[in-house]
Amino acid sequence: MISIKKISALLAAAAVIAAGVAYAGGINGPGPILVAILNMGGNNAALNVTATGVVKATPGVVFRIIPTTVGTGTLTLNNSATTGAAATANIIDSIPAASMTAGVPITLEAPFTNGLVVSAITSGGVFTITYN
Numbered sequence: 001m002i003s004i005k006k007i008s009a010l011l012a013a014a015a016v017i018a019a020g021v022a023y024a025g026g027i028n029g030p031g032p033i034l035v036a037i038l039n040m041g042g043n044n045a046a047l048n049v050t051a052t053g054v055v056k057a058t059p060g061v062v063f064r065i066i067p068t069t070v071g072t073g074t075l076t077l078n079n080s081a082t083t084g085a086a087a088t089a090n091i092i093d094s095i096p097a098a099s100m101t102a103g104v105p106i107t108l109e110a111p112f113t114n115g116l117v118v119s120a121i122t123s124g125g126v127f128t129i130t131y132n
Contacts, residue, residue, distance in 0.1 A: 042130030049127040055116040056131055057081045062092060062116055063130045065106040070097045071125030077108075081115030090114070097122045 042063035046055045055062075055077075062077060076094040078086035092110050100106065114132055 044130065046127075046129045046131070049118060049129055050125065052083055052118050052119065052121055054081070054083060055118060055129055056112075057115040059111070059113050059118065060132045061070050061111045062108050063132070064128075066109065066128040066130075067100045067102050067104070067106070068126040068128065069124060070100045070102050071122030072097050072118055073122040073125070074109070075100075075118070075125060075127065076120035077129075078117045078119045079107055079112040079114050080117045080119075083117055083119060085114070086117045086119035091119075094115075094120070097125070 009036070036068050044056070048068070049055070057123075058081070065075065067075075069074060074094055074096050076086075077092040079090040080086045092112060093108055116129075118129070121127070
């Protein structure tokens with residue numbers, strides 16, 4: 001039988017886990033429970049991205065890029081809050097069209113500290129970008 005104390009600890013842990021934050025307490029007191037980001041697919045999505053621009057102007061994590069239409073050229077994502085600040089020094093990833101397949105997700109799971117910007121996009125490309 002589970003005690004009220006253990007049920008309370010489980011409920012508290014579940015609430016913390018649902019919020020997607022680390023939890024350092026166990027059911028029987030402090031313990032080695034560590035929870036990473038719960039929503040590994042991203043809570044947000046930029047749909048039908050067809051041009052350069054800011055996806056998110058604050059810190060977060062870019063999870064996946066899903067090419068709907070690949071196009072030709074290169075897709076580049078930067079750790080930047082504005083398109084003007086996007087530079088070679090803050091590239092998160094630069095993906096040539098030849099390495100993409102329409103409908104096949106590209107998993108990045110890459111944190112960014114300033115923001116998320118699409119600084120280059122393939123000609124004719126259409127993408128979905130998931131992020132937190």
